[in-house]
Amino acid sequence: MRAELPFLDLTAPGFSTRGPEVLAARDAHWCARTPSGLAVLRHREAGLLLRDRRLRQGSFAWPERQGLTGPFAEFWTRSIIAEEGPRHKALRRIARAALSDPFVEALIPDFETAAARLVDPLPPRFDMIEAVSEPFAGQAICLILGLPPEEARALSKNASALGLAMGPDGKRYEARFNRATEDLMTLAETLILRAEAGEDRESFVARLLAAAHELDLSDRQTLKDLIVISIFGGVDTTRAQLGFATALFIEHPAQWAALRAAPELVPQAIDEVIRTWPTTTWSTRWAVEGFSFGGVDIAAGDTLHILVHSSGRDPRVCPDEAFDVRRRVKGHFGFGGGAHSCLGQTLARTDMAAALRVLLSRWSAIRSDGTPEYHPDSGNTSPKRLPIAVTRA
Secondary structure: HHHHHHHHHOOOOOOOOOOHHHHHHHOOOOOOEEEOOEEOHHHHHHHHHHHOOEEOOOOHHHHHHHHHHHHHHHHHOOOOOHHHHHHHHHHHHHHHHHHHHHHHHHHHHHHHHHHHHOOOOOOOOEEHHHHHHHHHHHHHHHHHHOHHHHHHHHHHHHHHEEEEEEOHHHHHHHHHHHHHHHHHHHHHHHHHHHHOOOOOOOOHHHHHHHHHHHOOOOOOOHHHHHHHHHHHHHHHHHHHHHHHHHHHHHHHHHHHHHHOOHHHHHHHHHHEEEEEEEEEEEEEEEEOOOOOEOEEEEOOOOEEEHHHHHHOOOOOOOOOOOOOOOOOOOOOOOOOOOOHOOOHHHHHHHHHHHHHHHHHHEEEEEEEOOOEEEOOOEOOEEEEEHHHEEEEE
């Protein structure tokens, strides 16, 4: 059966998970062969496989497959990403307790204040990533960690550097993201010491330590790894998705006007942005055992790449693929799914929504002011540079 499947070369220079060859493959079949396993292209099959207990989280092996070595590879392969079973569940309970919805929602006024302080002094023309997306993502995490806003820029630079490891060209950035991993581990140790000394009783780290103590899971390296993975996910997702949101609103100015007229639609607009242009282009699963699914035999050890953009735009669940903030999104997989769904998705949705509300209140229109630059449309992607011009409200 596999010989009859369409083929997609995820490693080809310039390959895009949003490209026409992916859409043609999706029309032909629910999956395609790739140089490293199968690509899952349709929404229904993606949702089922993300929750299939015969599969485990697959990106734990990413550093080995990419030939990455050093602090980042060591951190990644021992982190919650690589855990399964009871220990994975215990780590998720700790992180979920520390990053509870009420804790995050109580910070909404602070998120909005942080966004306003960045946006209000800006000139009419600037780079969205450098001036807003990246520093805001850093400041949002500083609020979660109980750090002063002056530390946001260095924090966001380090977190963004970790994201470079997850692209197909990650090896070329190895020295950079290894240094960033060391810096973030040092910060995590400092934050733990501060909480242990009673100098911090309210932040995510203090809550993390309390939850770990209750569940008797207080291994220090594990706690540091949880802090670093939270910083990485929190900064990288918010930074990238705010950039992609801006790019989409530039392409669809009527959608910006519609959202300004109905700001109560901001939460679903955030999900529509992620459905349309996700920063995580695929979620990976690895077969623990052999089985047959949808007429295709999957062997133990096979890798499956759930293509987030392709499944999110599957015409079987979204007949009109156009970007529309008035749409109630049907289950995109921008935050993964199943046992390894993103723990920080409430934080990401909440801080992005707070920032977007501020932008809507300040800018009546956005337009391009130069040529944008993007990381490759595979692995983890994001804007590098997004020069824009705004009309103030």
